[in-house]
Amino acid sequence: MTAEIANQENAGRAHIEHTILRAAEKVFAQYGYRGASLQAIADQAGLPKANILYYMGSKQTLYVRLLNRMMSRWNAVLEDITPESDPGRVLSDFIRTKMVLGQRYPEGSKLFAAEILAGAPFLSDYLAGELREWVASRAAIILEWSRQGKMDEVDPRLLIFLIWSATQHYTEYSAQVTGILGKEMLDNDDVDAICRFLEHVILKGCGIQLSSESRPLSP
Amino acid sequence: MTAEIANQENAGRAHIEHTILRAAEKVFAQYGYRGASLQAIADQAGLPKANILYYMGSKQTLYVRLLNRMMSRWNAVLEDITPESDPGRVLSDFIRTKMVLGQRYPEGSKLFAAEILAGAPFLSDYLAGELREWVASRAAIILEWSRQGKMDEVDPRLLIFLIWSATQHYTEYSAQVTGILGKEMLDNDDVDAICRFLEHVILKGCGIQLSSESRPLSP
DNA sequence: AGCTATATTGACCGATCGGTCAAAACAATG
DNA sequence: CATTGTTTTGACCGATCGGTCAATATAGCT
Secondary structure, three states: OOOOOOOOOOOHHHHHHHHHHHHHHHHHHHHHHHHHHHHHHHHHHHOOOOHHHHHOOOOHHHHHHHHHHHHOOOOOOOOOOOOOOOHHHHHHHHHHHHHHHHHHHHHHHHHHHHHHHOOOOOHHHHHHHHHHHHHHHHHHHHHHHHHHOOOOOOOHHHHHHHHHHHHOOOOOOOOHHHHOOOOOOHHHHHHHHHHHHHHOOOOOOOOOOOOOOOOOOOO | OHHHHHHHHHHHHEEEEEEHHHHHHHHHHHHHHOOOHHHHHHHHOOOHHHHHHHOOOOOOHHHHHHHHHHHHHOOOOOOOOOOOOOHHHHHHHHHHHHHHOOOOHHHHHHHHHHHHHHOOOHHHHHHHHHHHHHHHHHHHHHHHHHHHHOOOOOOOHHHHHHHHHHHHHHHHHHHHHHHHHHHOOOOOOEEEEEEEHHHHHHHOOOOOOOOOOOOOOOO
């Protein structure tokens, strides 16, 4: 575990905070809220413990800030879809976007997963409120696609869950995936192969015809 | 008669150990290895803390024992499949078995998830060894099914990952799922609906024709 | 009964937890 | 230079951590 040294020369406040957030994200992702210690975060950031609290106030404030930062990264997903959209293209983009997000922010994704595993003590309001509305509105559009005969009549919420779980798996279970595949970590080709596999199975499984681009498969 | 008494003794001891294991599984699942405290486990079990250590030796021993117990529960899955098996039936059983296992042992499943999330410090050998072999052997059979034209040529390992992730999602992310669906918890009908959805999408997505059982689908 | 082995548990240990604080270091302005 | 405001950080606090231990209680056997 390499500690990232804070560059104190040109270290503005924003830069120091970013260093702390990145270190904290890693430690929280690995050990969860309770299992993470401020000392471990401080070591990871290369700063004394008191400095962490000076900038972040408390462990809980730091943790909530990380949760909010991670969720704001997901805001753009499935933002502009309509009943007239092409399901194949939308779901394909959804899969790829989710997959890329997980690869881009693996620590943040794991942090979120650990929070849900713990029973979502800091996110229950968000899940039952904002996120639930998000799912409901998207589900309504997907349902409309089914009515138009663009795809099979499947429960749209379960379809969203399926895409969530299938993509998140590769970041949150990376230790399992890499252990089984015998790889140190996934490269871009791996990610692309996974995306094509998921697109093939899920789109075909939902009875969606690919409009323009048809993708070949590699076994 | 001594055996009988000894059995009663063992039964008494076994009962206490079972109580401790159940309590520990719950606490470890929620907070992870580091976040869980022996005091919390003791409170959950209704026993003094020293009693936990008397029976389990140490926190790590208790934790490893729980991991082993959980993995032994998965041993029967996909045990007896051959190149001559019917893919539709096998995968359908796989989905349902995984789903039922998650519902039956939600704490154990979460415990396992937390272990993987933490980077599998206690399971890396198992993942890169035993489990990897398990996956490889099953993947070989699935690949044979593809060669026989029973299903599309998809990467069998990714297919296994897909079924793992899609089913585990409902136990490990239960806080998210119930929050979004607006339910306290999933009942048998919910589980059945999820299984049917997954069977529909995954089997159809892999180009598997259902042999005997009737399917309301246009091929 | 007495004896032995196992169970039970409060008290305690050093280490570490999240958090506070004040002294020191630093930066900016006059 | 002096003054003021911001950062830095070691020292420290009470609480809790995993783990030990000895005193006590219980049970089984002769």
